[in-house]
Amino acid sequence: SAIRPTIRSKPLYHFSIKRPRRNVTKRSIATLPYLECVQEETEETTRPYYGGRDIFRSPRLALALSLFVCSAGGYRRFNELWISRKDPSTTASVTTHPDEDVTYSLGGLENLEQRGSFLRTKQHVIWEVPMGNATTTSFEDFSSVKPSLLLNNYLTLSLHFTKDSLRNMIFLWHIPRSGSTTITRIASYCVGLTLSTEIGKSEVIRGINELRIMEDSDGIQFANVDMSYPLGIQQAKALNVGQNDDIDLISSPYLWDSASVFDGAYKGYMIAMFRHPIERAISLYYYMRKSPLYVKQLAGLTSIEQYAKSSLVENNWLTRFLSNTLSGQLTPKHEGIAKEILRVKCLVGLPMSETVEERWSARKKYYFGIGEPKVEGSEARNTLYKQNTFDLRLYEYAQ
Structure with a gap:
């Protein structure tokens, strides 16, 4: 007898109604945005493969977070400006005593926000002498009030930290035995930065009255100034070290004296390496x-x-x-x-x-x-x- 092929009216498998097999990981990728959730059937629970239909959920969440961050930053900036204008007590008092050294105190700055606004705004300093007379000196008077130099001539990190190598340079606060010397060596040997540190003390002895960029036998480039003591810092200020475009890094242990090297237009990026005080x-x-x-x-x-x-x-x-x-x-x-x-x-x-x-x-x-x-x-x-x-x-x- 002749063998005739069997004719079926419908295919063996109908993918639209077939159920996925148990304990088999599904590898297909959903291409439609509103595809129904495909679930893996197990003996205890079912776990959805496709988590939700709302394709606009992530963009909306990112937009909400961005608005929150921007509003928080704007509120903080407005609050700082409002405190600095409204509270006249944000001043620094410097009191001298006959038998003691000068001590600094922040009068009227009881909370952290007021102290922060004090360090970020230009106020006035009250200088109290033992006789009881008081004179008001502006922060712009660099010759008589040192706090102004530190507050104005170093960049405030919380407000902005944009790199402007043409107008600002790195100031490394040198803490002895903490790795500061290693940082300066890396900056000079590896990065090729021009230094203004204590390395120029050998050139200061020669009595050169103009700023020069020197180079030693190892290829280190440095300015002919000595930033390791106050008198050398004054000489560096007279030579306009802070405004020289050829110098990339200034380092000194005297933080407040070194602030006089910079000015309102040329500021310093203050960095420091710390180590445990006992060690x-x-x-x-x-x-x-x-x-x-x-x-x-x-x-x-x-x-x-x-x-x-x-x-x-x-x-x-x-x-x-x-x-x-x-x-x-x-x-x-x-x-x-x-x-x-x-x-x-x-x-x-x-x-x-x-x-x-x-x-x-x-x-x-x-x-x-x-x-x-x-x-x-x-x-x-x-x-x-x-x-x-x-x-x-x-x-x-x-x-």
């Missing part, structure tokens, strides 16, 4: 022991315990240089000034302890036989803690 103090001691410059000062000090109790040990170095109170007694008001300057003016850098400090110290000890001994729990460490109580809180704030 920095210990590192400074062992550095001074190996340096021939401090042989006479450390002649009678044979241990770090003796150094911690001597007059050579630093006392809250960070807080004093930030608040411009190099001597005298510190108060919580000086700590508040230091924290506010960090918040508003400074771009903070912190070392990576695992990759930089611990590993590099281990390599130095292994290859060169040098290293700083640990003084955990010792009497010297406890004494250093007492000498750096303000700096410890300031370092935690910077973190």
Whole structure:
């Protein structure tokens, strides 16, 4: 008998009504915006593959977030301007006493917003003398009031941080034994920036009265100025270092004095590398022991315990240089000034302890036989803690 093919009236599979198999991941991609949810059937629950129909949900959410951020920034800026115009008590008082050094305080600035507006606006400084007479000096008078230099000549990070290399340059606040020297070396060797630091002290001795860009045997380009002490900073100001387009980076430990190098048109980007105050103090001691410059000062000090109790040990170095109170007694008001300057003016850098400090110290000890001994729990460490109580809180704030 002849074999005849079987004729079917409809196909074997009808994809429009076929159900997906169980426990099989669906690989098809939905192309229609209003496609019904396709679900995977399991023994316990069902999970949708396609999450929703509203294709305009993400754009609307992004638009809402953008409007919220813009409105918050506008409100903050308006609030700062309103406080600076409405509250006349946002002034800084500088009081002198017959037997004490000058101390700075922010009178009338009880909350953080008012202190922030004080550091971002041009107010007046009341100078109170022991006789009771008071004179008002504008912030524009750079010769008599130092706070104006710091407030006006360094860029405010919270307001704008746009790079303008033709008018502004980097100012690296040099904190001893914290990595600042490493930053300047990277900037000169790797990036090729022209420096204005203490490296020009050898050229200052020659007595050249004009600004020159020098180059040493290693290819480092630097200006013939010395920014490591106040007199050298005054000479740099006279040579218009802050307005010179050939200089890329200025570095100095004297934050307030260096502000005079800049002006209203040419400002500085303030950056700084921080290190734990106790570790920095210990590192400074062992550095001074190996340096021939401090042989006479450390002649009678044979241990770090003796150094911690001597007059050579630093006392809250960070807080004093930030608040411009190099001597005298510190108060919580000086700590508040230091924290506010960090918040508003400074771009903070912190070392990576695992990759930089611990590993590099281990390599130095292994290859060169040098290293700083640990003084955990010792009497010297406890004494250093007492000498750096303000700096410890300031370092935690910077973190």
